[in-house]
Amino acid sequence: MSHATLPVLVFEGVIVFFILWKILSARRGRELYIRRIPGLSAIDEAVGRATEMGRPIFYSPGIQGLDIVGLQSLSILSHIIKLAAKFRTRVMVALADAVLYTIAQDVAREAYAREGAPELYEQDDIKFLSDQQFAYASASIGLMSRERVASCFYFGSFFAEALILAETGHHVGAIQVAGTPQITQLPFFIAACDYCIIGDEYYAGSAYLSKEPTLLGSLVGQDLGKLVIIAALIAGVIGVSISPWVPAGSIVLEWFKVGK
Amino acid sequence: MASFWGPHTDNPEKTLFILGALVTGALFIFALTFVPRRARKPLIAVVTFIGGLYFSLEFLIAPRSSAEPFLLSKGAFGKKVFELLYAGLDPDQNFLSPYMQGLTNAWQVIAGFTFALGLTNLVHIHGKNILQARKNWGFSVFFFIGVIVMAVIGFFQRFGAGQKSPVWQGLWRIATDGWLFSLDAAMFSLIAFFIISAAYRAFRIRSVEATIMMGAAFLVMLGQVPVGIWLTSWIQPEWGFLYNLRLENISQWILWKPNAAAQRGIEFGIAVGALAMGLRIWLSLERGSYFEKEV
Numbered sequence: 001m002s003h004a005t006l007p008v009l010v011f012e013g014v015i016v017f018f019i020l021w022k023i024l025s026a027r028r029g030r031e032l033y034i035r036r037i038p039g040l041s042a043i044d045e046a047v048g049r050a051t052e053m054g055r056p057i058f059y060s061p062g063i064q065g066l067d068i069v070g071l072q073s074l075s076i077l078s079h080i081i082k083l084a085a086k087f088r089t090r091v092m093v094a095l096a097d098a099v100l101y102t103i104a105q106d107v108a109r110e111a112y113a114r115e116g117a118p119e120l121y122e123q124d125d126i127k128f129l130s131d132q133q134f135a136y137a138s139a140s141i142g143l144m145s146r147e148r149v150a151s152c153f154y155f156g157s158f159f160a161e162a163l164i165l166a167e168t169g170h171h172v173g174a175i176q177v178a179g180t181p182q183i184t185q186l187p188f189f190i191a192a193c194d195y196c197i198i199g200d201e202y203y204a205g206s207a208y209l210s211k212e213p214t215l216l217g218s219l220v221g222q223d224l225g226k227l228v229i230i231a232a233l234i235a236g237v238i239g240v241s242i243s244p245w246v247p248a249g250s251i252v253l254e255w256f257k258v259g260k
Numbered sequence: 261m262a263s264f265w266g267p268h269t270d271n272p273e274k275t276l277f278i279l280g281a282l283v284t285g286a287l288f289i290f291a292l293t294f295v296p297r298r299a300r301k302p303l304i305a306v307v308t309f310i311g312g313l314y315f316s317l318e319f320l321i322a323p324r325s326s327a328e329p330f331l332l333s334k335g336a337f338g339k340k341v342f343e344l345l346y347a348g349l350d351p352d353q354n355f356l357s358p359y360m361q362g363l364t365n366a367w368q369v370i371a372g373f374t375f376a377l378g379l380t381n382l383v384h385i386h387g388k389n390i391l392q393a394r395k396n397w398g399f400s401v402f403f404f405i406g407v408i409v410m411a412v413i414g415f416f417q418r419f420g421a422g423q424k425s426p427v428w429q430g431l432w433r434i435a436t437d438g439w440l441f442s443l444d445a446a447m448f449s450l451i452a453f454f455i456i457s458a459a460y461r462a463f464r465i466r467s468v469e470a471t472i473m474m475g476a477a478f479l480v481m482l483g484q485v486p487v488g489i490w491l492t493s494w495i496q497p498e499w500g501f502l503y504n505l506r507l508e509n510i511s512q513w514i515l516w517k518p519n520a521a522a523q524r525g526i527e528f529g530i531a532v533g534a535l536a537m538g539l540r541i542w543l544s545l546e547r548g549s550y551f552e553k554e555v
Contacts, residue, residue: 002319003318003319003320003321003322003323003326003352003354004319004320009320012320012535015532015535016535016539019535019536019539020539023540023545065371066371068534068537068538068541069534071537071541071546072537095378098371098374098375098376098377098378099371099374101374101377101378101381102374102377123381123384124384124385124388126381127381127385128377128378128379128381128382129382131375131378132444133444134443134444134447134448135443135444137447138443138447142399146395146396160448160451163451163454163455163458164447164450164451164454166458167454167457167458170457170458170461181530181533181534183523183526183527183530186526188455188458190462191458191459191461191462192454192458192461192462198526199525199526199527199529199530199533200526200529200530200532200533202530202533203530203533203534203536203537204533206546206547210547212547214540214545214546214547215540215546215547218536218537218539218540218545219536221536222532222533222535222536225532225535225536226528226529226532229528229532
């Protein structure tokens, strides 16, 4: 079992402090700025295109189960369904995890209800396909091809199936927006999709789409946390460079050493 | 059959654990349905907070190997604290660690129940396809055949006399090695073709960035294949700095310096983002979608 070392404890504590501080100050009404993220702005365009073409939207939250990535994916799904409900466009959600499936059903039902269109909710459009990776991929691309989807969204944890989904989406002529914290799959999405959000932009999704003060504050706190990491990196670089001559450099390195 | 429903010969307690988990899980979920609607959100918030607190503290509190020297150096009080909290634990455990496996198992039991809901959804969709003779309803028939055949073969090859029956074992090999793994492999092999079509589009020179990416990819690929290595093999190690210009060295430099640095940068961002979202969920500060509504 792994446990926190002192440096981890200190860094995590500082980052958590910044996040909570900024959340509180945002909730007190402080205006916060969030830069434009093209991938997330493209969601409106993709939903609009499906509406114009009168064809459905395909949404995949990946094949991982209920975790932070999955919950963030459901936040984005909720936004997309609300947007689609305004134009009465159909959204099909393909799931590979039974736990996420039950929550996705609730999220969809709630999103339609919030837009005043509970009758648009179709239980069959929230589909549990399979918990097997390639069975899921196979069922998903079959669905995309048969329904001739106009827009595809991939937000979540993806593995080898990422490229299969994204290339099929391209072949059926869909506009595609993807986002994943899975670094190994990012190149495939960048190559095959029209828009791709990378890295921590994925976690900025709900803040960007909802403009909720709590989430915006958290985002600013994250940025301060990244500044802390950058400072640590610079300290580490200086420590490595000066350690042969200056003892202080070795102290810095010793402190950062992993697995003490 | 008898060995499944009766006591397990290798581990007699196993049956009791399975049945106990099944009954407790079902009772737990049944009891939750009686919670008043108003109380559901606070209940979720409290359970999430306690769960998050447990896992955070389990990670943050020092294990025995780190705490022991510190506490024992603090005299009688430290020794008492050590005996109270750490006595009998493994070196990599703190006093919260022993409960980790039990909690993880409990979560898996609860999650296991949702699989039935997933299967119900599949039966509902495909059953409707067949009953209403929708387009491509034949695929739905295959779904039912697949589920039933795999379940029956899987069950009989695993339990009772089937464990030693060459017929059931042979059928299982056909079902897995012959059907399932072959279909998996066929899907996986699609990636080879898709990589080419995706790479073709990605490497088209449309912008400065795409040109740089294409150049870098070309050098990395060339540095990984024998012909690329042969092309610059005339550069000798004793030439000093010029030796770095061999294609395999350029390839490795691109992979392990700029590429690795960019990947780590992204990883840092992702880690901080995940921490922030985890914190919001733990403290019930998350807003939007599932977290805003009355449960």
